[in-house]
Amino acid sequence: MTSKPTGGRMARIGHDPIAFEGFYREHVHLVQRFIARRVDDAHLAADLTADVFLAVIDSAHTYRAGRGDPVQWLYGVARNVVNSELRRQARGLRATSRIAGRALTGSADIADIEARIDAEAQARRLHRAMNELSDGDRAVLELVALDHLSIQDVATVLGIRLGTARMRLHRARRRMQRHLSPTETPTEVMP
Amino acid sequence: MNTFEERLLTELKKVVAEREPAPARTRFAWRLALVPAAVVAVTAMVLVPHDAPAYAVQRQPDDTIRVEITRLDDASGLKRSLERAGIPAVVDYLPPGKTCKKPRFREATGGYPSTMELRSGPVAIFTFHPNEFAGGKALVLQTSGGEGVASLEASIADGPVAPCEPVDAGAGR
Structure with missing residues (x-):
């Protein structure tokens, strides 16, 4: 995973507009795709994009380099x-x-957001189907199957041990068998 | 970026600009894990001579206790010094690569800002007020798997602290 912004830069994005702008430009599309995999209403997706970055501003000071890179965070x-x-x-x-x-x-913006939402229809079906899972199992499966994170990255994002993540993924997959294609594998590395 | 993304950026930058600047915080390459809300005041790393004592615990004019750790030696001596200064403490120094199995205590939630000031050098300095430890709280100093004082982790436990069960660092959380 890339780790372009350093811990120092991450600490600044909550109070330095220039530092924030760099982080925003680098990640705004990643955030919007993440949202499109979970939400099918373009207006709500726009609201949530704003909310995610507001949360970034509010919590940038909690970022610790030792607990994962900025994208995982x-x-x-x-x-x-x-x-x-x-x-x-x-x-x-x-x-x-x-x-x-x-x-x-x-x-035009709504059309852009809708195109992104349309492209993620399969992910959202999967997301809805995950309602039957426990929160912990669901968190792992979401990040693996929807966001294509590696299991190591998932463990870091959720702050759990690798072994725990693997066990939850195994259990979640077993319960979700009918929704997942047999070739589903977490191959894509986080951008 | 499209119009929405540009407009949103403008609004967000206004929010950022209106916020108070965060407390000065220097970047540190190695890991000093510090539980932010529960750690009081200032942590600093300064350079000291190599033959300095392993630690110093000092009461300051404002009644705060300044703890300076230069080497991971004599954990029990440091614990006794802290307790004489009115700070119930648990100190565990483990070899590099090892850390105490978590969870071993409930972290106190305090309203203290996580102001940390770090400079390069082999000393960890923490400042605490004994009042923060009223009601069964204790200072927990433990190593988090790294080498030397840079691997120290300081937390305030609310309630009992389980004995340290050494585990491989990385598996400990």
Whole structure:
């Protein structure tokens, strides 16, 4: 995995607009693809993109180089933001955010977001099907099967041991057999 | 980037600019794992002569206790010195590559900012106030698998601390 921004740069992105801009430009598409694998509403996807980066700004000071690289950390932040929102939605709620992402979109932007969402239809079906799994098993399978992280990266993102991650993946796969293609393997390395 | 991404960047940069600057924090190449919320005040690394004592525990004019660790020697002596200064402590120094199995205690949640100041050099300096340890809390100093004082991890435990069960670092969390 790449680790371009150093720990020092990560510490700055919460209070230095230039440092933040570099991080944002490098990762905005990764974040939007992550969201498109979980959400099928373009306006909500725009809101969540804003929410994920607001969470990045708020929690950049918690980044520790020894616990994973910035992309692994970002996946962890994005997961928390998106999952909390999906849980709120399941209860009919929507959190109000400091920045309403959807208010910043024009029709061309919505078309871009929808194209990204369309491209991830299979991932979202899988994501919905994972509802039957426990939270812990689901977290591992999501990152492997939807986001194509390696099992080592997943362990780092979730802060669990490699052996635990493997065991959860094994269990989740067994339960999800019918939704996963037989050739499903985590080959893609994190960008 | 499309219009949305550019507009969002502009809004986010405003949020960043409005935030207070974070406490000064230098970058450190090696790992000094520090539990942020529970560690009080300042940690500094400074250069000292090679034959310095392994540690020093000093009460300062404002009643805070300054702990300076130059070598991972005499853990039990450091524990006694801390306790004489009013800080219940658990100190475990393990060989490189080993760390104590986690979890071994519940971390105290404190409102303290994680201000850390680190400079290169083989000394870890922590400053604590004895009041922070009221109600059964204890300072836990343990090595996290690395070599030397840079591998020290300082935490404040809320409640009992289990004995250190050495495990391979990396498998310990």
